[in-house]
Amino acid sequence: MRYRAVLHIAAIIAVLLITWGITINSPDIHEKARRVLATSAPVTKCGLSKVCPPNHFALHVKSGAANVVGPRICFEDKIIIGHMLNNVGPGLNIAIINGEKGVVEKSGYLNMKIGRQDEILKYLNDIKPGRIVMVASFDDMTKKLTNDMREVFVRMGSTLIKSVQSRDNWVFVGRTGTGNRSSFEKQAVNDEKTNLYEGWPMAVEVGGCFPRGADGPKP
CATH class of the missing domain: 1.20.5 (Single alpha-helices involved in coiled-coils or other helix-helix interfaces)
Known part of the structure; x- marks a missing residue:
C-alpha cells in the first residue's frame, strides 16, 4: 500500500x-x-528620460537651427509647434498653457522680422497671470525685439533675454505673474568662432518637469 x-x-x-x-x-x-x-512600466513624455512626479507637466522645447529647420515645442507628450506641423515662423514661436489645467490656450509665432512692435508687445502683456509660457526662437528673433518686450520675459523669470543678440538661439519656459527665476532657459550665442552652421550657432533645448499651479520653479 x-x-x-x-x-x-x-x-x-x-x-x-x-x-x-x-x-x-x-x-x-x-x-x-x-x-x-x-x-x-512607467511612461515618459516628450522624450524625457524620467517620469514626472504628480502635479508636474512634462515639457521639452528646442530652438530652430539657423533659418532652415524650425523649432519644436512639446507639452505632455503632444507636439504643439513643429516643422512637420507647418506652424513655425521667424521670431518667437510661443505656446501659452493654463498652469492649473494644463490646457493649451494659444500657440503660434510672433513674427520678429516684419511684425508690428506694438502688436507684439500687446500680445505679450495680455498673457494672463499663472500661464506657462514656452518660447523657442527661429531665424533672427531680435529685429523687432524691444527693451519693453525683454522686460516682459524678465518678469516671467528670464535671466538671459537681456543678453540675446542678432542670430542668437534662445529657448525659455516661464510663468506669468511670478518673479521666480526660471531654470528652463538656454541661449546659444552667435559667434563665428563657435558657430555650428555658417553664420548661425547651434540649436539649444530645455526639457523637464514643470510644476502645476500658480507658482513657478523656485530659484
Whole structure:
C-alpha cells in the first residue's frame, strides 16, 4: 500500500511538472507577460528620460537651427509647434498653457522680422497671470525685439533675454505673474568662432518637469 501511495504521489508530481513546463514555454503566456510588463512600466513624455512626479507637466522645447529647420515645442507628450506641423515662423514661436489645467490656450509665432512692435508687445502683456509660457526662437528673433518686450520675459523669470543678440538661439519656459527665476532657459550665442552652421550657432533645448499651479520653479 505504501509503495502504491508513493507511486501515486510521484505520478501527480510528474504531471504537474509537465504542465508547468508546457505553460512557461507557451507563446501566449510569454505574450501576456510582456503586455503586463509593458503596461506596468512607467511612461515618459516628450522624450524625457524620467517620469514626472504628480502635479508636474512634462515639457521639452528646442530652438530652430539657423533659418532652415524650425523649432519644436512639446507639452505632455503632444507636439504643439513643429516643422512637420507647418506652424513655425521667424521670431518667437510661443505656446501659452493654463498652469492649473494644463490646457493649451494659444500657440503660434510672433513674427520678429516684419511684425508690428506694438502688436507684439500687446500680445505679450495680455498673457494672463499663472500661464506657462514656452518660447523657442527661429531665424533672427531680435529685429523687432524691444527693451519693453525683454522686460516682459524678465518678469516671467528670464535671466538671459537681456543678453540675446542678432542670430542668437534662445529657448525659455516661464510663468506669468511670478518673479521666480526660471531654470528652463538656454541661449546659444552667435559667434563665428563657435558657430555650428555658417553664420548661425547651434540649436539649444530645455526639457523637464514643470510644476502645476500658480507658482513657478523656485530659484
